[in-house]
Amino acid sequence: MLxxxxxxxxxxxxxxxxxxxxxxxxxxKHIKPGVKTIVLDKIADEFIxxxxxxxxxxxxxxxxxxxxxxxxSAVVHGLPGNYELKEGDIISVDCGVVKDEFYGDSAYTFGVxxxxxxxxxxLDITKESLYRGISQAVSGRRIGDIGEAVQxxxxxxxxxxxxxxxxxxxxxxxxEAPEVPNYGKRGKGTLMQSGLVIAIxxxxxxxxKEVVKDKDGWTIKTADNKFSAHFEHTVAVQKEKAxxxxxxxxxEEVLKNNK
Ligand code: MF3
Ligand code: CO
Numbered sequence: 001m002l003x004x005x006x007x008x009x010x011x012x013x014x015x016x017x018x019x020x021x022x023x024x025x026x027x028x029k030h031i032k033p034g035v036k037t038i039v040l041d042k043i044a045d046e047f048i049x050x051x052x053x054x055x056x057x058x059x060x061x062x063x064x065x066x067x068x069x070x071x072x073s074a075v076v077h078g079l080p081g082n083y084e085l086k087e088g089d090i091i092s093v094d095c096g097v098v099k100d101e102f103y104g105d106s107a108y109t110f111g112v113x114x115x116x117x118x119x120x121x122x123l124d125i126t127k128e129s130l131y132r133g134i135s136q137a138v139s140g141r142r143i144g145d146i147g148e149a150v151q152x153x154x155x156x157x158x159x160x161x162x163x164x165x166x167x168x169x170x171x172x173x174x175x176e177a178p179e180v181p182n183y184g185k186r187g188k189g190t191l192m193q194s195g196l197v198i199a200i201x202x203x204x205x206x207x208x209k210e211v212v213k214d215k216d217g218w219t220i221k222t223a224d225n226k227f228s229a230h231f232e233h234t235v236a237v238q239k240e241k242a243x244x245x246x247x248x249x250x251x252e253e254v255l256k257n258n259k
Pocket of ligand 1: 056057058060061063068077094095096105199201
């Protein structure tokens, strides 16, 4: 069952989603060699609480943290811990918040210090694949149009698309129908109409598409141990153009000043 949102509900999802963007920017300020990922989780959790919201992942399926932090070959659902970031790592930070009963969800993959040129290309292509997907989130199009756009773009660049994890509807729940795969066929899948709110979240691998779950019970990693990137926005389907409710603006302002 699809829940179409009213204008007012979309504004509440926007507030939550913008807070996610601000939280990720706060985290971005602290990403450097020598920092433990658990420290980033603490910073995010406190920042979210200070803004009158709740970290959405904490307690979801008994997930223990505010953030999912997935380093290098980790794709998603990495657990913050005592791992110390080092130059050349990439770190995918996924954050959700709930405020006034509505959820927002967004993710960004950061380089730590100088990163390999091919790894930078992975980040650039994954982010652009997200925007290619978003360009299809307009009324009258189908979920498969999003997947096809992401997949075509990522595969043409020589990368592969994770199949086992998908984007999702979002609103009063973190995960609602429909599922939003990052692969698919144009014209297939659920028809989208204005007011549908979805999280689009391509997970793109440098090597093969296969993934495995780590023995920690949470972390999804690439089977071939090559790097993987993840970017996510919460977007409202609209007539001409999707309304992107989350933002990377605050994050990229921090990254610019870090250079
Ligand atoms: N951000 C993830 C998603 O989009 C949710 C993390 S799973 C959790 O589906 F258990 F950690 F919450
Ligand atoms: Co999500």
